[in-house]
Amino acid sequence: MSAIETGPVPTGTGSSLIPRRDMAVIWVLLAAAFVAILNETTMSMAIPHLIDDLSITPIAAQWVTSAFMLTMAVVIPTTGFLLQRFTTRQMFLGALALFSAGTLIAALAIGFPMLLAARVVQASGTAILMPLLMTTLMNLVPAESRGRMMGRVSIVISLAPAIGPTLSGFLLDHFNWRSIFVVVLPIALVAMVIGWRWLTDVGERTDAPLDVFSIVLSAFGFGGLVFGLSQIGAIAGGDGSAWPMVIALVVGVLGLASFLLRQVMLQREDDALLDLRVFLSRDFSLSMVQMFLLSLAFFGTLTVMPLFLQKALGLETTEAGLVMLPGALAMGLLGPVIGRIYDARGTKVLLIPGSVLTAATLWFYTTLSTTTSVWIVLVAQTLLSIGLALSFTPLFTASLASLTPKFYSYGSAVIGTVQQVAGAAGIAVMMAMFTLIVNANGGTGVATAVAAGSRTTFLIGAVIATVTILGAFVIRKPANQPSEADGAPAPAMH
Numbered sequence: 001m002s003a004i005e006t007g008p009v010p011t012g013t014g015s016s017l018i019p020r021r022d023m024a025v026i027w028v029l030l031a032a033a034f035v036a037i038l039n040e041t042t043m044s045m046a047i048p049h050l051i052d053d054l055s056i057t058p059i060a061a062q063w064v065t066s067a068f069m070l071t072m073a074v075v076i077p078t079t080g081f082l083l084q085r086f087t088t089r090q091m092f093l094g095a096l097a098l099f100s101a102g103t104l105i106a107a108l109a110i111g112f113p114m115l116l117a118a119r120v121v122q123a124s125g126t127a128i129l130m131p132l133l134m135t136t137l138m139n140l141v142p143a144e145s146r147g148r149m150m151g152r153v154s155i156v157i158s159l160a161p162a163i164g165p166t167l168s169g170f171l172l173d174h175f176n177w178r179s180i181f182v183v184v185l186p187i188a189l190v191a192m193v194i195g196w197r198w199l200t201d202v203g204e205r206t207d208a209p210l211d212v213f214s215i216v217l218s219a220f221g222f223g224g225l226v227f228g229l230s231q232i233g234a235i236a237g238g239d240g241s242a243w244p245m246v247i248a249l250v251v252g253v254l255g256l257a258s259f260l261l262r263q264v265m266l267q268r269e270d271d272a273l274l275d276l277r278v279f280l281s282r283d284f285s286l287s288m289v290q291m292f293l294l295s296l297a298f299f300g301t302l303t304v305m306p307l308f309l310q311k312a313l314g315l316e317t318t319e320a321g322l323v324m325l326p327g328a329l330a331m332g333l334l335g336p337v338i339g340r341i342y343d344a345r346g347t348k349v350l351l352i353p354g355s356v357l358t359a360a361t362l363w364f365y366t367t368l369s370t371t372t373s374v375w376i377v378l379v380a381q382t383l384l385s386i387g388l389a390l391s392f393t394p395l396f397t398a399s400l401a402s403l404t405p406k407f408y409s410y411g412s413a414v415i416g417t418v419q420q421v422a423g424a425a426g427i428a429v430m431m432a433m434f435t436l437i438v439n440a441n442g443g444t445g446v447a448t449a450v451a452a453g454s455r456t457t458f459l460i461g462a463v464i465a466t467v468t469i470l471g472a473f474v475i476r477k478p479a480n481q482p483s484e485a486d487g488a489p490a491p492a493m494h
Contacts, residue, residue, distance in 0.1 A: 018140065026136065028198060029092070032095070032191045038164050039164075040126060041161040046172060046177040046180060047065075050112075064116065072123050074219045075123070076417050080411075080414070083135050091128055093192060095125040099122055099125030107178050107185060109178070131412035144343055147343040147393065152336060155335045159329070218259050218274075221256030224252025231428075278403055278411045281403060290351075290395055291422070293467055293471070294358070294391055294392065297362065299423035304431070305324065305454075308451065327383075330382050331388060342397055347472075348476070353387075354390025356469055359465035361384040362462035398478060401478045436453075438450055
């Protein structure tokens with residue numbers, strides 16, 4: 001299989017120091033990704049305000065988030081091809097232009113349809129930024145320093161969601177929901193100007209034609225799955241018919257199967273929209289399974305915990321946010337430290353304790369009740385976040401490092417797609433179970449019912465997290481081998 005060249009090609013035997021110009025590129029991309037993720041997490045707090053201001057139903061208001069997630073699920077699989085076809089500057093400026101345009105439209109929105117369209121445009125730009133960041137980082141950073149740099153990426157991934165709800169809560173208390181977009185827009189524009197001035201092109205380009213049929217199949221496949229999964233909670237709560245969910249899931253499965261088959265055919269000529277040969281790498285495939293399971297447990301638990309804090313323990317919205325904040329901060333601030341440990345010691349020293357800590361904390365969550373101390377929950381939530389930080393940073397790094405530069409963009413697209421689908425599935429399944437248990441015990445107005453529903457969802461997360469302990473023992477750090485440019489043969493696949 002060595003002719004395919006999907007295995008790792010390290011940066012060589014030179015110094016691990018990163019040139020100042022390359023670091024400038026990475027910092028610009030980190031800043032842009034931070035703004036995009038910050039925006040993604042601010043709208044959840046604004047939903048009650050949208051319901052009142054725009055005279056819409058809660059189900060309609062939820063589409064502000066669902067439409068964003070749907071768009072991300074459709075666009076991310078195409079980024080592997082786009083990053084091969086267009087330059088770094090073109091992709092960055094295009095992504096920021098879309099994001100900024102969507103933000104401006106949202107700030108000026110005079111009705112719900114206009115706001116919904118704005119969120120779709122925003123998501124189109126956001127979907128490009130994280131794969132672009134990760135692909136660029138892998139191309140610029142020497143193999144022996146990638147863990148440290150991925151740690152900085154985890155700061156962005158963790159701190160932005162932590163700050164987002166707090167920022168939006170402050171703005172909503174003093175201004176209206178449009179102020180969220182008014183604050184974000186100038187930051188995005190400044191990032192775009194800096195990128196236009198300083199960003200340089202990274203990696204090689206190809207002239208492969210864009211397969212439009214693959215984009216259509218991707219939209220039906222990933223879009224159908226995410227939409228169908230997003231309906232499970234509503235069906236469990238007795239809102240609406242199950243038929244739209246069933247049809248969406250069937251369309252999603254058929255569309256995804258057709259998409260995957262077409263990619264296998266196109267990749268023979270290097271024309272695939274999403275090259276699936278990345279899965280020929282043992283370490284990449286194992287990392288993706290581990291990441292899917294962790295994301296499944298993480299996003300579902302993250303959605304239910306605020307409900308437990310507010311409805312079962314009786315905390316105010318701001319208080320619930322403060323309970324979640326230390327864990328998110330710890331997850332971000334530990335990123336560089338965890339990255340350095342990865343560079344020096346590899347994956348097992350991080351993944352094994354990380355998966356054990358995550359699973360143990362979720363099993364503890366199955367004992368929570370209405371009498372549990374808030375301080376105990378705060379400590380447990382912080383420990384859970386540390387366990388996840390010990391897992392995600394090495395998984396990001398090891399998965400991409402197991403590929404050659406030619407496949408970095410496709411690997412980044414797969415990572416983003418896995419997270420989106422796993423997140424949607426985790427939220428859907430856990431919210432459905434939560435709703436069923438709560439409704440069977442008296443509804444969300446009964447604290448003990450909310451506690452019972454929360455324990456059930458935490459049990460699902462605990463079982464899933466326990467499986468990841470096995471994966472922690474088999475995922476390894478790819479060897480830092482000399483590059484093919486130095487005359488070394490392409491590494492064989494495992």
